[in-house]
Amino acid sequence: MGRHLLSRLWHGLIVIFGVTVIVFVVTRMVGDPVAMMLPLEATAEQRSAFEHELGFDRPIAVQFGEFVAGAARLDFGDSLWQRRPAMEIVLEKLPATLLLTFLGIGLAIVLAIPIGIVAALRPGGGADQFTVSFSLAGLSIPQFWLGLILIYLFAVRLHWLPTSGTGTPAHVVLPMITMALPALARLVMTVRSAMIDELNQQYARTARAKGLSRFRVVGVHALRNALVPILTLAGWEVIRALAGYSVVVETVFAWPGLGLATMQAIERHDLILLQSVVFTVAALVVVTNIALDAIYQRVDPRMKLT
Amino acid sequence: MTVRSLVRIVLAVLCAAFCNTAAFAQQVTIALGSEPTTLDPQVREDGSERAVNDNVYETLTARAPDGTLVPGLAAAMPALVDPITWEVKLRPGVRFHDGAPLDAAAVAYSIARVIDPKFKSEQASFFSTITGASKVDDLTVRIRTNGPDPIMAARLYWLKIVSPAHAATRQIATAPMGTGPYRFVSWNRGRDITLEANKDYWGEKPRVQKVNYRFVSEPGTRLAGLMAGEFDLITNLLPEFVERVPKAAHVQGLEHPIVILNADAGITKDVRVRKALNLAVDKKALAEGLFEGRAIVSPGQLLGSAHFGFNEKLSAWPYDPKQAKKLLEEAGAAGKKIQLVGTSGRWLKDREVIEAVAAYWQDVGLKVDVKIYEFSEYLNRLFDRNTRADAIFVVNSNEMMDADRSLSAYYKAGGVGASNTDAELARLIDSARTEVDTGKRRAMYHQAVQRAWDNAYFVWLLNIEDVYGTSKRLQWTPRVDGKILVKEMSFR
Numbered sequence: 194m195g196r197h198l199l200s201r202l203w204h205g206l207i208v209i210f211g212v213t214v215i216v217f218v219v220t221r222m223v224g225d226p227v228a229m230m231l232p233l234e235a236t237a238e239q240r241s242a243f244e245h246e247l248g249f250d251r252p253i254a255v256q257f258g259e260f261v262a263g264a265a266r267l268d269f270g271d272s273l274w275q276r277r278p279a280m281e282i283v284l285e286k287l288p289a290t291l292l293l294t295f296l297g298i299g300l301a302i303v304l305a306i307p308i309g310i311v312a313a314l315r316p317g318g319g320a321d322q323f324t325v326s327f328s329l330a331g332l333s334i335p336q337f338w339l340g341l342i343l344i345y346l347f348a349v350r351l352h353w354l355p356t357s358g359t360g361t362p363a364h365v366v367l368p369m370i371t372m373a374l375p376a377l378a379r380l381v382m383t384v385r386s387a388m389i390d391e392l393n394q395q396y397a398r399t400a401r402a403k404g405l406s407r408f409r410v411v412g413v414h415a416l417r418n419a420l421v422p423i424l425t426l427a428g429w430e431v432i433r434a435l436a437g438y439s440v441v442v443e444t445v446f447a448w449p450g451l452g453l454a455t456m457q458a459i460e461r462h463d464l465i466l467l468q469s470v471v472f473t474v475a476a477l478v479v480v481t482n483i484a485l486d487a488i489y490q491r492v493d494p495r496m497k498l499t
Numbered sequence: 500m501t502v503r504s505l506v507r508i509v510l511a512v513l514c515a516a517f518c519n520t521a522a523f524a525q526q527v528t529i530a531l532g533s534e535p536t537t538l539d540p541q542v543r544e545d546g547s548e549r550a551v552n553d554n555v556y557e558t559l560t561a562r563a564p565d566g567t568l569v570p571g572l573a574a575a576m577p578a579l580v581d582p583i584t585w586e587v588k589l590r591p592g593v594r595f596h597d598g599a600p601l602d603a604a605a606v607a608y609s610i611a612r613v614i615d616p617k618f619k620s621e622q623a624s625f626f627s628t629i630t631g632a633s634k635v636d637d638l639t640v641r642i643r644t645n646g647p648d649p650i651m652a653a654r655l656y657w658l659k660i661v662s663p664a665h666a667a668t669r670q671i672a673t674a675p676m677g678t679g680p681y682r683f684v685s686w687n688r689g690r691d692i693t694l695e696a697n698k699d700y701w702g703e704k705p706r707v708q709k710v711n712y713r714f715v716s717e718p719g720t721r722l723a724g725l726m727a728g729e730f731d732l733i734t735n736l737l738p739e740f741v742e743r744v745p746k747a748a749h750v751q752g753l754e755h756p757i758v759i760l761n762a763d764a765g766i767t768k769d770v771r772v773r774k775a776l777n778l779a780v781d782k783k784a785l786a787e788g789l790f791e792g793r794a795i796v797s798p799g800q801l802l803g804s805a806h807f808g809f810n811e812k813l814s815a816w817p818y819d820p821k822q823a824k825k826l827l828e829e830a831g832a833a834g835k836k837i838q839l840v841g842t843s844g845r846w847l848k849d850r851e852v853i854e855a856v857a858a859y860w861q862d863v864g865l866k867v868d869v870k871i872y873e874f875s876e877y878l879n880r881l882f883d884r885n886t887r888a889d890a891i892f893v894v895n896s897n898e899m900m901d902a903d904r905s906l907s908a909y910y911k912a913g914g915v916g917a918s919n920t921d922a923e924l925a926r927l928i929d930s931a932r933t934e935v936d937t938g939k940r941r942a943m944y945h946q947a948v949q950r951a952w953d954n955a956y957f958v959w960l961l962n963i964e965d966v967y968g969t970s971k972r973l974q975w976t977p978r979v980d981g982k983i984l985v986k987e988m989s990f991r
Contacts, residue, residue, distance in 0.1 A: 228878045232544055233893070234908035235624040236915060237882070246619045275536035276543075277672070285688060341719050349727045356724040357715050359690050447715040449534070449689025457533065462875055 201486065205479035212475045213468060217260055220464040221253065226273050229462045247273065264472065272466040274458065279469035282454060287473065289359065290450035293442065294434040296365065297372025301380050302427050304373075309384025310411060316389055324381060331378025340371040340445035357447040368446040372439070376430045383426045387419035394418075420492045428485040435477050526709035527973065527988055530721045530730045534714035538675040538686065540659040541613045544621035546981075550734070551692055551712055553982045556659035556677030559587055559606065560652045564987070566805035566900060566979045568652050572601060572660055572678065574638075579935065582647045587655075589638040593701045595662045596682045603634035608663040610642065625657050625899065647933040649940055653807070653901045656980075680705045680986040689714075694985070705986040725968050732975070734983070735847070736968040738791040744968035749793060750977040752965035753896045755801055756852055758839070758958040759909060761887040762919035766837050771830040773955035776837075776890070777816035778823035779863040780856055786961055789851050793966050797959040800948040801895055801905045805979045808902025808931075808944030813952055815959065823863040836866040841892035842877035847963060853892050856958070887918045890958070900980060902944040903932050910951055919956050 227244045235243075244250050263269055272279040312324035347367060348356040354363050391397060392415050400410045440452030447453075451470060458466040489496045535548035540556045561571030570576055572593060577585040593601040610632040613620050628648040633641055642651065665676045675683050680702065681694040692712040696705045713730065715721045721733040722740050733744075741747045760767040760776065767773055782796040798804075799813040827833045837860065841853040850871060857867040870888075872880065880888055893916060897905045908914045912925040924947055931943035951957065967977055975988040 225875060225878070228882065229875060230544070230621055232621075232624060233881075233895070234897075234904050234915065236627075237884075239624045239627065242616060243619065243623075246616055272536075277537070289689065341723070344720060344723045349723050352727065356727050356729055357717075357720045358713055360687075444717050445720055447713070447717070447720060449714075453716070460874075 198483070201483050205476075205483065208479060209472060209475040213264060213472045216468050216471045217257065217464075220462070220467055221256075226462040226464060230273065260468070264468075269469040269472070270465045272458075272463055272469075274461045274463040274466060279463075279466045280473075282466060283451065283469045283473050286449060286451040286454045289448060290435065290439050290443070290452060292365075293368055293372055293439055293448060293450060294431060296369045297442075298376055298427065298430045298434060300369060300373040301376035301430065302423075305377055305380035305384050306416075306423070309381045310388055310416070312381070312385045313388035313392060314411070321385070324385065328378040328381045331374050331381075334374070336371060336375055336441045337445060339374060340367070340442060343367045343371060344445070357445075359449060364446075368442050368448050371445070372434065372442050376434075379430070380423065380426055384419065384423055387422045388415060391415035391419045417492065421489060421496075424485065424488060424492065428481060432478050432481055435481070436474050525707065525990070526711055527707045527731045527985060527990075528711045528713060528729065529983065529985075530713045530715045530724055530733045532714075532716055532721075532735055534689065535692070537672045538683070538692075539672045540661065540675060540677070541609070541618070541620055541622060542672075547714070550983045551694070552659065552675055552677070553679075554681040554694060554710065554985050555675045555679045555683055556661065557679050558658055558660065559589075559655040562656060562900075562978075562980050564976060564978050568656065571656070572606075573655075577642070577652055577655065580641065582935065583644045585642045585644070585648075585651050586635070587640045587642065589640070590701065591638055593678050594699065595665070595678050596676045596697060597662065597665065599662055599664065601660065601678050602637045603640045604637075605663055606640045606660055607632040607634050608666070609660045610640075610658065612661070612666060613658060622657065626654055629654070647935050649933070649935045649937070650899065650901045650903055653899050657898070681710060684709075703986070706989040707985050710985050722968065725970065728970065731970040731973045732983070732988075733968045736966040737847075738789075738793045738966065740968065741791060741793065741966060745971045746969045746973070747966060748969055748975060748977050749964045749966045751795070751803055751805065751979055752963050753803065753898060753900075753979075753981055754846065754894050754963040755797055755803070755896070755905075756846065756849070756892065756894045756960045756963065757797070757801060757909075758856060758960065759891045759893060759916060759918045760956060760958065761889050762921070762954065762956055764887065765889050766832055766835050767889050769830040769832065770954060771826040772832045774816070775823040775826040775830070775832075775863065776860060777955050777958050778819045778826070780859045780958060780960070781818040782815055782960055783818065785852065785855055789848050789855065790961070790963060793964045794961040795964070797962050799952045799959050801909060801957070801959070802897070802902055802948065803962055803979070806897060806900050806902060806905075808906075808941060808948070810945040810948045812945070813948060816955070820859075820863050827864055833864045834866065836868055838868045838870060838889045839892065840870045840872065840877065840880050840888040840890065842874050843871050845874050845877075846894040849892070849894065852960065856892070856960070881916050884913075891916070891918070898980065902948075903928070906944070906947060907932070910947065910956070919954075921950070921954065921956070924950050 227240055231240060231243060267280060269279045271277060272282055275282055308324055312321040315321060344356050344367060347354045354366055358364055397410055397415055400414055437452055439450055440456050442448060443450045443453040455470045531547045531550055533547045535545060535551055537543060538552060540552040558571050559573040561569050563569055572590055574588045574590045577587045580586045589601060589603065595601060610629060612618060614623060614626050614629055628644045630643045630645050635641055662676060665671055673686060680697055680700045682697045684693040684695050686692045694710040696708045715724060718737050724730045725733050725744055736747060760773045786792060786794040786796055796815045799815050800810060802809045839853060839857055841849060843850040853869060857869045860867045881891055881893060895905050906928045909916045910924060911917055911928045912920045927943050927947040931940050934940040934943060965977055965981055969975060972991045973988060974991055
């Protein structure tokens with residue numbers, strides 16, 4: 194187990210390093226941050242003087258050397274756009290995104306499991322048909338539009354909740370629901386099909402035949418076996434949100450998270466901030482995957498590795 | 500009791516506990532499109548930072564709401580003592596929010612700070628003529644320039660005066676402190692910025708007691724916040740939303756979309772083609788159709804009527820597709836290909852305008868090759884001095900409100916976005932830049948914009964209005980310079 198974890202960590206480090214290097218190269222190949230920072234009417238001389246002050250006129254190899262040395266200390270330099278350490282910005286924005294992700298995906302998981310099970314109990318029945326249609330609708334609604342509709346309904350019309358921003362628990366409600374819905378739709382479908390599979394297995398019938406309660410068969414034996422695909426998808430949902438999909442919800446609700454900051458960094462060609470974001474997100478993805486591995490082994494001992 | 504009514508009660512209770520929808524009586528809440536990244540007033544070229552700091556800091560000169568330059572922190576307008584030295588007398592008795600007096604040392608320090616290349620200010624290009632400033636006595640400063648600079652008074656309107664003691668601390672980036680009508684209270688990053696009225700303000704006492712800035716990038720959400728009563732003022736209201744807000748306020752804006760035509764090569768080298776490209780576009784229809792009337796047809800120049808150098812004798816090229824077709828035939832350009840370069844998502848309705856212009860050009864018999872690039876790639880084309888595209892769409896916004904900046908960038912041969920090599924035009928713009936006689940200088944600009952009009956170096960399109968949405972209770976008239984000054988606001 195220890196050796197396995199070490200090798201996973203090692204691979205993770207390689208991934209993080211590779212991704213960061215790719216971002217370094219790509220951001221320097223596409224576009225010129227200085228041109229975007231100064232007013233359009235600034236002269237060519239003013240532009241090159243500014244470039245010199247920022248150090249972008251130095252050979253790329255020198256810049257890369259400095260970048261690697263900095264990255265090893267987790268110091269990527271000052272954001273061009275915000276003029277303060279890029280890591281500081283990332284760490285400031287990250288909690289908001291983590292909160293939104295865990296609340297949203299958490300809500301989706303908590304709701305998806307009972308709904309999916311109910312649907313799976315009688316495939317083709319009324320509850321099942323309703324669940325399937327609901328899931329399809331949830332998958333088809335653009336998240337952006339869903340957010341705006343919720344704002345219109347609950348904030349503008351009913352005045353129950355604020356339209357956007359942060360600060361009180363009430364501010365979290367609409368972004369959380371918007372975050373949860375598409376994930377809920379996908380998760381429900383997975384829970385449903387995984388449970389249908391398991392309930393059709395021989396062991397489920399045997400368990401019923403030897404007198405176990407239906408609740409025990411469904412809730413303990415079948416669910417435990419169905420958990421692996423469910424966990425895989427849940428993990429994917431978390432990674433997806435962290436890796437940038439949260440930007441939609443963050444934009445609509447003016448939620449001050451990492452996704453919104455990343456988008457603004459891209460618009461402004463803030464290479465330094467982008468590198469820090471990509472590094473952090475890559476690290477989070479690696480950690481999430483390792484955590485998932487550990488959970489799999491708990492849930493299904495057959496997956497235990499030496 | 501039904502489940503529905505139960506849910507309703509629970510939500511209502513929750514809402515009473517947590518919601519903050521009712522705006523405070525004496526507080527104005529303003530929604531900006533983005534959060535300032537720093538509150539240091541001399542670092543960035545950023546509208547959101549300005550929206551806040553314009554109320555906290557002040558400048559030596561100011562502008563009346565109609566755009567006329569007037570003294571601000573200066574006691575009188577700057578005066579020339581020799582061709583390259585301006586002298587500014589300061590208003591006595593003005594104090595920073597910490598009680599320190601505003602003096603010549605603070606002004607000299609502020610100027611030295613923003614022009615220092617090591618400071619890397621994005622605003623430095625506004626002050627490129629200034630070489631230094633020195634104190635004469637406590638209330639007198641002299642500003643030196645690298646040549647005669649008639650635009651000094653307009654430049655100084657963009658140079659915020661900071662306190663040297665405050666600027667020496669890191670605080671200046673997070674807790675601004677100036678001489679203005681509002682003092683800084685708090686900045687919760689990601690959430691809001693709060694200011695309160697400065698009771699010791701030297702000028703007219705502000706009526707609004709508290710200002711709260713919120714940051715909402717999505718226009719639909721800003722609109723929702725205004726409709727729900729959370730905001731009193733939202734910026735950059737989309738023209739299509741105007742009908743839905745409680746109240747809309749609009750003013751002639753600073754943005755001028757134009758198309759730069761290549762006068763030196765290709766299909767647009769022939770002046771008849773350039774004239775035809777102007778005649779082919781129905782600018783009025785663009786203003787009505789795309790901007791719902793919240794734009795005026797540009798009077799044939801890259802200047803608004805409030806800008807120094809505006810030539811009121813010029814008018815827009817008329818819409819005359821027949822004449823356009825005729826000119827194209829004469830020039831042998833009918834059916835030829837023309838490239839139109841632009842970008843998308845940078846300026847209000849940029850793609851829509853570009854596509855409409857292309858359609859008008861198609862209608863008079865040209866093959867239009869529209870190239871929409873990602874912004875940084877677009878900038879490479881706009882700044883490319885070696886090969887100029889036939890036609891480049893750009894939006895010019897001239898906050899300095901003086902002809903020099905726009906004309907030097909786009910009209911003058913060799914300017915960052917110019918596509919002509921007209922030596923006479925360049926000479927006019929260069930001499931106007933250093934002409935200190937206001938009358939002569941104005942005449943030179945009149946001549947310059949007339950010359951560009953005669954040669955149809957551009958397709959002048961529109962002057963887009965600035966549109967704000969406000970709550971019913973807010974009384975406010977927007978300004979031509981785009982500044983959002985809370986001291987000019989009151990409640991009904």
